[in-house]
Amino acid sequence: xxxxxxxxxxxxxxxxxxxxxxxxxxxxxxxxxxxxxxxxxxxxxxxxxxxxxxxxxxxxxxxxxxxxxxxxxxxxxxxxxxxxxxxxxxxxxxxxxxxxxxxxxxxxxxxxxxxxxxx
Amino acid sequence: xxxxxxxxxxxxxxxxxxxxxxxxxxxxxxxxxxxxxxxxxxxxxxxxxxxxxxxxxxxxxxxxxxxxxxxxxxxxxxxxxxxxxxxxxxxxxxxxxxxxxxxxxxxxxxxxxxxxxxxxxxxxxxxxxxxxxxxxxxxxxxxxxxxxxxxxxxxxxxxxxxxxxxxxxxxxxxxxxxxxxxxxxxxxxxxxxxxxxxxxxxxxxxxxxxxxxxxxxxxxxxxxxxxxxxxxxxxxxxxxxxxxxxxxxxxxxxxxxxxxxxxxxxxxxxxxxxxxxxxxxxxxxxxxxxxxxxxxxxxxxxxxxxxxxxxxxxxxxxxxxxxxxxxxxxxxxxxxxxxxxxxxxxxxxxxxxxxxxxxxxxxxxxxxxxxxxxxxxxxxxxxxxxxxxxxxxxxxxxxxxxxxxxxxxxxxxxxxxxxxxxxxxxxxxxxxxxxxxxxxxxxxxxxxxxxxxxxxxxxxxxxxxxxxxxxxxxxxxxxxxxxxxxxxxxxxxxxxxxxx
Amino acid sequence: xxxxxxxxxxxxxxxxxxxxxxxxxxxxxxxxxxxxxxxxxxxxxxxxxxxxxxxxxxxxxxxxxxxxxxxxxxxxxxxxxxxxxxxxxxxxxxxxxxxxxxxxxxxxxxxxxxxxxxxxxxxxxxxxxxxxxxxxxxxxxxxxxxxxxxxxxxxxxxxxxxxxxxxxxxxxxxxxxxxxxxxxxxxxxxxxxxxxxxxxxxxxxxxxxxxxxxxxxxxxxxxxxxxxxxx
Numbered sequence: 001x002x003x004x005x006x007x008x009x010x011x012x013x014x015x016x017x018x019x020x021x022x023x024x025x026x027x028x029x030x031x032x033x034x035x036x037x038x039x040x041x042x043x044x045x046x047x048x049x050x051x052x053x054x055x056x057x058x059x060x061x062x063x064x065x066x067x068x069x070x071x072x073x074x075x076x077x078x079x080x081x082x083x084x085x086x087x088x089x090x091x092x093x094x095x096x097x098x099x100x101x102x103x104x105x106x107x108x109x110x111x112x113x114x115x116x117x118x119x
Numbered sequence: 120x121x122x123x124x125x126x127x128x129x130x131x132x133x134x135x136x137x138x139x140x141x142x143x144x145x146x147x148x149x150x151x152x153x154x155x156x157x158x159x160x161x162x163x164x165x166x167x168x169x170x171x172x173x174x175x176x177x178x179x180x181x182x183x184x185x186x187x188x189x190x191x192x193x194x195x196x197x198x199x200x201x202x203x204x205x206x207x208x209x210x211x212x213x214x215x216x217x218x219x220x221x222x223x224x225x226x227x228x229x230x231x232x233x234x235x236x237x238x239x240x241x242x243x244x245x246x247x248x249x250x251x252x253x254x255x256x257x258x259x260x261x262x263x264x265x266x267x268x269x270x271x272x273x274x275x276x277x278x279x280x281x282x283x284x285x286x287x288x289x290x291x292x293x294x295x296x297x298x299x300x301x302x303x304x305x306x307x308x309x310x311x312x313x314x315x316x317x318x319x320x321x322x323x324x325x326x327x328x329x330x331x332x333x334x335x336x337x338x339x340x341x342x343x344x345x346x347x348x349x350x351x352x353x354x355x356x357x358x359x360x361x362x363x364x365x366x367x368x369x370x371x372x373x374x375x376x377x378x379x380x381x382x383x384x385x386x387x388x389x390x391x392x393x394x395x396x397x398x399x400x401x402x403x404x405x406x407x408x409x410x411x412x413x414x415x416x417x418x419x420x421x422x423x424x425x426x427x428x429x430x431x432x433x434x435x436x437x438x439x440x441x442x443x444x445x446x447x448x449x450x451x452x453x454x455x456x457x458x459x460x461x462x463x464x465x466x467x468x469x470x471x472x473x474x475x476x477x478x479x480x481x482x483x484x485x486x487x488x489x490x491x492x493x494x495x496x497x498x499x500x501x502x503x504x505x506x507x508x509x510x511x512x513x514x515x516x517x518x519x520x521x522x523x524x525x526x527x528x529x530x531x532x533x534x535x536x537x538x539x540x541x542x543x544x545x546x547x548x549x550x551x552x553x554x555x556x557x558x559x560x561x562x563x564x565x566x567x568x569x570x571x572x573x574x575x576x577x578x579x580x581x582x583x584x585x586x587x588x589x590x591x592x593x594x595x596x597x598x599x600x601x602x603x604x605x606x607x608x609x610x611x612x613x614x615x616x617x618x619x
Numbered sequence: 620x621x622x623x624x625x626x627x628x629x630x631x632x633x634x635x636x637x638x639x640x641x642x643x644x645x646x647x648x649x650x651x652x653x654x655x656x657x658x659x660x661x662x663x664x665x666x667x668x669x670x671x672x673x674x675x676x677x678x679x680x681x682x683x684x685x686x687x688x689x690x691x692x693x694x695x696x697x698x699x700x701x702x703x704x705x706x707x708x709x710x711x712x713x714x715x716x717x718x719x720x721x722x723x724x725x726x727x728x729x730x731x732x733x734x735x736x737x738x739x740x741x742x743x744x745x746x747x748x749x750x751x752x753x754x755x756x757x758x759x760x761x762x763x764x765x766x767x768x769x770x771x772x773x774x775x776x777x778x779x780x781x782x783x784x785x786x787x788x789x790x791x792x793x794x795x796x797x798x799x800x801x802x803x804x805x806x807x808x809x810x811x812x813x814x815x816x817x818x819x820x821x822x823x824x825x826x827x828x829x830x831x832x833x834x835x836x837x838x839x840x841x842x843x844x845x846x847x848x849x850x
Binding site: 006007009010014018021022025026050051052053059060061062063065069072074075076078079082083086087089090091093094097098100101104 | 626627630631633634637638641645648650655657658661662663665666672673674675678679683686687689690693694696697698700701704705707708747748749751753815816842846
Binding site for chain 2: 640641643644648655656657658660661668681682683684685686688689690692693695696697699700702703704706707708778781782784785786788789792793795796799802803804805806807808
């Protein structure tokens, strides 16, 4: 139980990543795969933030010059997550535009039927 | 002395300003990638003597290294940067006539977008090889990957969009693995600087150091087309426009191999891992060459051949000695020059005949003599025949394995030679079709099959000249190749240079 | 369909192996303890060296500003790729749209300037409060989306938005190059740092965030326009 309460954020982040990998492996509709990519990105971002957490910490902003620097969370993972969120938005935008274009060609989004490029 | 940051800032700046140039005149948009890559090539060549003396460390932002991002310009970085600039320049000269000819410009600004994406892909590739920080490597690697997704789907036709969507899904899974691994590395070592992490990794036995290594090799291996992860390769390379196929086969997958090498050699220093890499490379080589043998579509055949060559390069890097790594890098240079030449030669052949099947290219040798000669020279140098660059590079790899004096490795060399024989078989099939078979009798299309335009011939001639001159006199490359190999093997010197 | 069942089972086994390896390695990373020297250095010396009281902003734009340049490039590539892929669709005839009710259209028109104001506030104060260029730009784009969905009578002028996007990206790059010219390091903070916790402090950081705010706003609006145009 102590293990669970200490590591709950890691378990949550990894749960999301594993669910997303399961979706990507077993579902055939392109939109479902794109949703899987989005959940994967969310899980990874949550993992990075959870690694940077410090107990009893607040946001690293000195809005009042008397704030104690010991009580602030690590600022580097927050900067990494800013970049990672923007990257995942860019990939999702590309994926959705490809899905629109693919539907206009094939009239279906089932990846098992879109297999013209075989050997 | 040129500041190496300009190697990345100038192409980015030119790419950002292409829409502004587009408002002035539509014609100069085609020339901007040429200007950018010419600057990169000249700057890289100027920097070579200084870098061979002592690697340059550029601190971005002015703070000392673990607290800032630093660029590490060593022999490996400057070699890759020269290659990227050279191929980028030649393919952009080819694209002056090729992209306009593709037609279907139903949207204004479509050609502008091609040139911006092209320049950004090359800037991203240069950023990957020159950086010294692992999260920065991830960001520029993403620039490379996302531009290649967009460029594969550029024509908007059925095979292009389908291949791009499959490539995108597989590439994004790889990128997420890399990000998870970066999170683990930051959590354990508290820093993102490659030299700082390398200082703290002592052994590979604990699982929390081994697991990020596996994730990183898997993630980068999707782009580097290693065996189980290259399902996207034949579709993407064959449905892209020919200039983009040349860039993908010539630059993008080599950047994947560079990233794996940087992580395994410099970051982790994993000596016990080399045998695994070697066997993986051998497996990729065999499967790639065997799959290429049974293809009838020429671009799919060339794509599988790229996978096989990446297996050979990974095999050479896995040998782990200075001669082995130098041989692997030399084979990489051979592959870049030859595969770009092959894709450029077949570009206009396919456009003139309208089909990608090998049977419809029969007899073109008479109508398009220079393109067929270019294809033949590219094929011979990839197989490894004497006066071309493939011969000294393959010889270097074979010698490095024989120097190990181990029976197991000798068996490996026999397998590599079998791969070379299979390669020779399928390339000879195509060359025989080009020169020794008759044209399929279609009177109406006879009049259209003529030689490629001048702007397309110049890059092919330059590549042929380079292949023959380095093949005849390989000593000019051995100096920089040996320095590059010792940069990869000498972790302690790397750490000391960055963190003094 | 045993083929599908087999594939599901192989997927599950692979995931179990990954989960096992993950559990073994995550135990070594304790949760909630300060671990890094780099993080402490940024918190202790951030205000003196950069002048911004928001430490995350000083990490994003000053210590690791090169990553932000790459991030800005990735957004540009996504917008270009979307335009390239959707641009090959042939244009159909315009559809008839039922005009929206008075409440909806008046509400949208009244809300729109406030949303733009809020977005500008966020990117202008990026060095003092949580927020910054990317967040402010996204809010501005959502204002345009509201107008498109609620009361659109005409399209945005694509050319003007493209010029804004290119100019803002160029301003970011030129500020970095000016650091190279004046101080010898790319992205050096060469303007005076000012008094912390006031609007005009932190050197080049507000300038870069304003440029990023304009860029992201116009870029995402162009993306929305491309997507609506094709439907």
